[in-house]
Amino acid sequence: MRRERNDFIKELVSGKITIPKEVDVKETGWKIMINRITDGGSVAHMNAVYGFYGIENAYEAKEEEKERIEKEFAEISQEKQMLILLTWTAEPYEATDYYGHYEKRMKCLRDFYRLLQQMGFSFRSLEELKILNGTHELYTQETEDEH
Numbered sequence: 001m002r003r004e005r006n007d008f009i010k011e012l013v014s015g016k017i018t019i020p021k022e023v024d025v026k027e028t029g030w031k032i033m034i035n036r037i038t039d040g041g042s043v044a045h046m047n048a049v050y051g052f053y054g055i056e057n058a059y060e061a062k063e064e065e066k067e068r069i070e071k072e073f074a075e076i077s078q079e080k081q082m083l084i085l086l087t088w089t090a091e092p093y094e095a096t097d098y099y100g101h102y103e104k105r106m107k108c109l110r111d112f113y114r115l116l117q118q119m120g121f122s123f124r125s126l127e128e129l130k131i132l133n134g135t136h137e138l139y140t141q142e143t144e145d146e147h
Contacts, residue, residue: 001128005113006052006087008121013080023118025079029086032115036089036108048088049073086112106134 011017019025036042047058053069055061073081090112110132113121123129130136 009083019119025082028115029082032090032108032111048085052084
């Protein structure tokens with residue numbers, strides 16, 4: 001799902017897909033970022049940008065490559081910058097808690113997918129949607145004793 005999401009955003013960033021004028025990426029993206037911060041997450045930093053452009057370990061990357069990416073990132077619109085940052089910010093560290101229950105922090109990721117769907121993104125399967133919504137059979141169901 002992450003790879004499909006990133007591929008879609010790469011097409012948006014490259015201009016192959018146009019962000020519809022009626023979609024307010026800045027306002028919606030800002031709300032997702034604030035919600036993520038208030039639920040204990042953090043807003044992504046340059047490592048998220050490097051990762052989006054294919055550098056998994058910024059410490060091992062060549063300075064020229066990092067500078068090229070930073071320049072390229074600085075030259076794209078704020079909407080596209082926000083989409084790149086949200087690829088990392090909106091996703092919680094884990095989709096489940098310690099007991100295998102659906103992680104409530106997935107709300108930010110669901111909101112991000114809703115934003116992407118307004119721009120034309122679609123899921124390849126119902127299974128992906130169930131994972132995102134917490135209805136997939138792989139999640140452990142809470143019992144009365146756990147409350």
